[in-house]
Amino acid sequence: MKKCLTREDLRRDGAMALKRGRWGNADLYLFSQPGETWVIKDFSPCPPLIRESWGRLLVRHECGALSRLSGIGGIPELICVLDAYAFCYGYIPGRILRGTPSSMVEPDFFYRLEALVNCMHQRNLVHLDLRNSRNVLITESGAPALLDFQSSVNLDHVPKPFRQFLKEIDISGVYKLWKSKKPESMDMQRKSRLAAMNRKRGLWMLRGYPLGTRKAPRK
Ligand SMILES: Nc1ncnc2c1ncn2[C@@H]1O[C@H](COP(=O)(O)OP(=O)(O)O)[C@@H](O)[C@H]1O
Ligand SMILES: [Mg+2]
Numbered sequence: 265m266k267k268c269l270t271r272e273d274l275r276r277d278g279a280m281a282l283k284r285g286r287w288g289n290a291d292l293y294l295f296s297q298p299g300e301t302w303v304i305k306d307f308s309p310c311p312p313l314i315r316e317s318w319g320r321l322l323v324r325h326e327c328g329a330l331s332r333l334s335g336i337g338g339i340p341e342l343i344c345v346l347d348a349y350a351f352c353y354g355y356i357p358g359r360i361l362r363g364t365p366s367s368m369v370e371p372d373f374f375y376r377l378e379a380l381v382n383c384m385h386q387r388n389l390v391h392l393d394l395r396n397s398r399n400v401l402i403t404e405s406g407a408p409a410l411l412d413f414q415s416s417v418n419l420d421h422v423p424k425p426f427r428q429f430l431k432e433i434d435i436s437g438v439y440k441l442w443k444s445k446k447p448e449s450m451d452m453q454r455k456s457r458l459a460a461m462n463r464k465r466g467l468w469m470l471r472g473y474p475l476g477t478r479k480a481p482r483k
Contacts, residue, residue: 329413394437
């Protein structure tokens with residue numbers, strides 16, 4: 265990845281605060297140049313311990329996810345890495361799904377969101393935070409976009425038997441949002457898939473995360 269913007273550019277040309285992070289979250293800024301607007305996700309204001317561990321890790325992690333998904337419409341384009349604590353990616357004008365009245369959501373929105381998530385899965389990556397409607401954006405043309413790949417997982421590193429399970433978590437996130445915003449357009453097959461996934465999720469939460477389970481030591 266190339267190094268492009270510098271902190272000096274941000275200071276000189278001015279960046280607008282988009283979201284102030286809490287102690288463990290990045291601050292987000294908007295940086296505009298003629299014809300383009302970028303988001304800067306910056307962990308440098310976090311407490312030193314968080315910044316040096318979690319912050320560094322998440323910058324590499326989210327940049328890796330965005331590069332893997334490069335070229336998919338509805339996924340922000342990674343522009344560059346500022347330094348170990350911050351990176352810059354494309355701003356997508358629109359509004360987050362959270363708080364958007366159902367009447368403002370296009371009838372085919374959730375079909376397109378499902379297709380977008382499937383497209384992401386074809387690149388062998390899962391998002392894992394799609395139940396959070398702040399991570400789903402409705403673009404100005406009414407199309408879906410995905411944000412925030414902090415909790416994404418590269419399936420190349422996951423044993424095959426768990427991959428489908430993780431994909432289902434994403435799909436159940438889409439269906440949960442679909443059911444809450446446009447239940448009338450959700451068919452029975454998708455409703456039953458959501459119900460089945462919710463049952464599995466309940467078990468998974470009781471038993472713990474499947475990737476974290478280890479075989480009992482031999483006696
Ligand atoms: N590329 C983007 N285009 C438009 N809005 C964005 C973009 N990235 C972030 N945002 C806005 O900032 C909010 C927080 O971004 P997110 O990546 O989810 O950070 P956090 O880790 O703080 O949850 C989003 O809910 C959205 O409102
Ligand atoms: Mg988020």
